């Protein structure tokens with residue numbers, strides 16, 4: 143208990159000091175988010191990313207193209223791997239093996255994504271619109287190429303070792319649609335294609351939500367390969383997961399609330415006479 147009080151006093155003192163020093167700074171001086179003290183130092187658990195899916199009135203076509211209006215009902219998030227802060231975490235183990243980008247951080251021009259998430263009564267739909275300055279799909283292992291790992295824990299079991307089935311998987315989809323890895327057996331599908339102007343790639347994914355919990359585990363890992371001849375990718379960053387090993391650990395994934403599907407009668411529309 144004493145220790146807690148001391149920690150609290152420490153936090154309060156820290157706030158007072160940082161407020162005082164902030165007042166001494168010229169307007170707009172600020173500091174980058176990645177320079178802020180780590181929440182771990184204060185003993186606070188980092189907050190998982192959460193998202194509420196949009197409701198899809200029409201199923202998208204999984205062809206690696208975002209047609210006008212196709213994803214307009216989706217919840218939209220965007221992130222890059224420019225720091226270790228959510229969303230878009232680049233962890234200490236996301237460095238390359240012998241590549242030029244050793245700290246793992248990447249600018250938005252190097253790699254960044256806009257992600258669309260929606261569902262209807264039958265399926266979860268996800269689109270990943272990736273910007274990438276150099277495209278490379280030359281490796282046999284799908285995860286070594288420009289690709290996305292889509293992680294879905296449909297029963298929200300949050301197992302420390304993922305189930306490896308439709309109830310907890312991390313499917314890997316290559317950005318050009320040329321290969322898919324770690325796909326569980328079940329009712330799911332994907333499509334992908336390089337953008338016509340060569341500035342990135344688009345992946346579209348669908349999975350049946352039959353039997354899913356109202357809130358499910360969800361994460362995305364973006365793999366960027368830019369260096370020909372290099373064994374590994376140049377980097378990986380994730381919407382929520384802190385470390386690369388999150389591919390196998392459902393507790394590392396964020397939380398997605400599925401859009402409520404209207405069922406039966408809607409009492410607000412009943413006529414009272």
Ligand SMILES: [Ca+2]
Pocket residue numbers: 202203204205206207208209212346
């Ligand atoms: Ca499409």
Ligand SMILES: [Ca+2]
Pocket residue numbers: 251252253274275276366367368
């Ligand atoms: Ca890149």
Ligand SMILES: [Ca+2]
Pocket residue numbers: 295296297298299300301305309310392
């Ligand atoms: Ca699970």
Ligand SMILES: [Ca+2]
Pocket residue numbers: 274275276277278288366367368
């Ligand atoms: Ca790349």
